[in-house]
Amino acid sequence: MSISTSAAPDTGRGPAEHDVRTQIIEAATAHFSHYGYDKTTVSDLAKAIGFSKAYIYKFFSSKQAIGEVICANCLGQIERDVLDALEGVQAPPERLRLLFTVIVASSLRLFFQDRRLYEIAVAAATDDWPSVQAYKHRIHQLVEEIIQAGRAAGVFESGTPLGNTSRAVYQVLVPYLNPVTLPHVSALHAEAPEALYQLVLRSLAPPA
Amino acid sequence: MSISTSAAPDTGRGPAEHDVRTQIIEAATAHFSHYGYDKTTVSDLAKAIGFSKAYIYKFFSSKQAIGEVICANCLGQIERDVLDALEGVQAPPERLRLLFTVIVASSLRLFFQDRRLYEIAVAAATDDWPSVQAYKHRIHQLVEEIIQAGRAAGVFESGTPLGNTSRAVYQVLVPYLNPVTLPHVSALHAEAPEALYQLVLRSLAPPA
Numbered sequence: 001m002s003i004s005t006s007a008a009p010d011t012g013r014g015p016a017e018h019d020v021r022t023q024i025i026e027a028a029t030a031h032f033s034h035y036g037y038d039k040t041t042v043s044d045l046a047k048a049i050g051f052s053k054a055y056i057y058k059f060f061s062s063k064q065a066i067g068e069v070i071c072a073n074c075l076g077q078i079e080r081d082v083l084d085a086l087e088g089v090q091a092p093p094e095r096l097r098l099l100f101t102v103i104v105a106s107s108l109r110l111f112f113q114d115r116r117l118y119e120i121a122v123a124a125a126t127d128d129w130p131s132v133q134a135y136k137h138r139i140h141q142l143v144e145e146i147i148q149a150g151r152a153a154g155v156f157e158s159g160t161p162l163g164n165t166s167r168a169v170y171q172v173l174v175p176y177l178n179p180v181t182l183p184h185v186s187a188l189h190a191e192a193p194e195a196l197y198q199l200v201l202r203s204l205a206p207p208a
Numbered sequence: 209m210s211i212s213t214s215a216a217p218d219t220g221r222g223p224a225e226h227d228v229r230t231q232i233i234e235a236a237t238a239h240f241s242h243y244g245y246d247k248t249t250v251s252d253l254a255k256a257i258g259f260s261k262a263y264i265y266k267f268f269s270s271k272q273a274i275g276e277v278i279c280a281n282c283l284g285q286i287e288r289d290v291l292d293a294l295e296g297v298q299a300p301p302e303r304l305r306l307l308f309t310v311i312v313a314s315s316l317r318l319f320f321q322d323r324r325l326y327e328i329a330v331a332a333a334t335d336d337w338p339s340v341q342a343y344k345h346r347i348h349q350l351v352e353e354i355i356q357a358g359r360a361a362g363v364f365e366s367g368t369p370l371g372n373t374s375r376a377v378y379q380v381l382v383p384y385l386n387p388v389t390l391p392h393v394s395a396l397h398a399e400a401p402e403a404l405y406q407l408v409l410r411s412l413a414p415p416a
Contacts, residue, residue, distance in 0.1 A: 168407040175383035175393055184389045199376040203411035
């Protein structure tokens, strides 16, 4: 995965600042990959990059702020994979199937194939960082939008409260979004996301 | 929770051996609760109990064998809570509801209120100890029995393969059985098990 600072807030102070932020994020990612996120301090990072600690603090208020950018980039990549898969697909059941299967495949790839991201992802999930909260909120929203569209099209039942039902469906998905829980649930069998989708789809069936 | 050696294999060498095993398990549980399971060696344990290491090895082949008994007792307690709740309840939907709600409540209580069990439970779940494998197999079986009874009674659909459907329902439950994943999924909201049960129940509805 290429690292960019796309998720960093744009402070409008021009490309020079943007370049320094990018440089810090890239160096931090490389450093974390060797020494781990948990054990690295901002001082270690400053030494490794050749910047002063004070200079780094001009751009990022803490180690977590740097981790947040890396984490947000990673979650942003998973979301882009899902949205790319949904592009042009109209039928709500098929959109739900793609959400379940693509989000799990993409999370497995990003959290576990790129091991350097895993420790940051675990810290972010365990402490529920703002980037994680925002990501979970958007995925929950996406689930609700798909169910709402399915109800409007008459392919999903409309007898249950939308909020409760979308929360329950989101809840089935949650163990597969979290890097701590994912290895424990994905080990079950490769078809887990598809099987869960089929169960959820039956639960959404309109009365015959 | 009271610790017994009920889950230890009966080697038929009489009550004297049984008493020593009980004594070792009780001392080990107390020792683990102070020093943690991961950091304690059989030597530490031997010293603390006042037995020789060789004497402990006469009764348990390894530290994990001791942890296995404590873990099996804990899982046995969760299972008894579930079976007690199901006692006398005939209707398959109600049995499924009790399974979902009681197993989560009992797991939360045993894994997190009795903190000394948590570290052993995590080791057991992470390394998939035989006691954990057997427990998961029995819970999966219980799910399948309930679904099969519901099909026989005509209250659940019979159009899908029983094995696939019971595996998918079991899979919805899995994140709530594992001590590593449970805190991440149960934090969502207190009604999670009931909401998941309602979703699963709708997925099992027979064609109208």
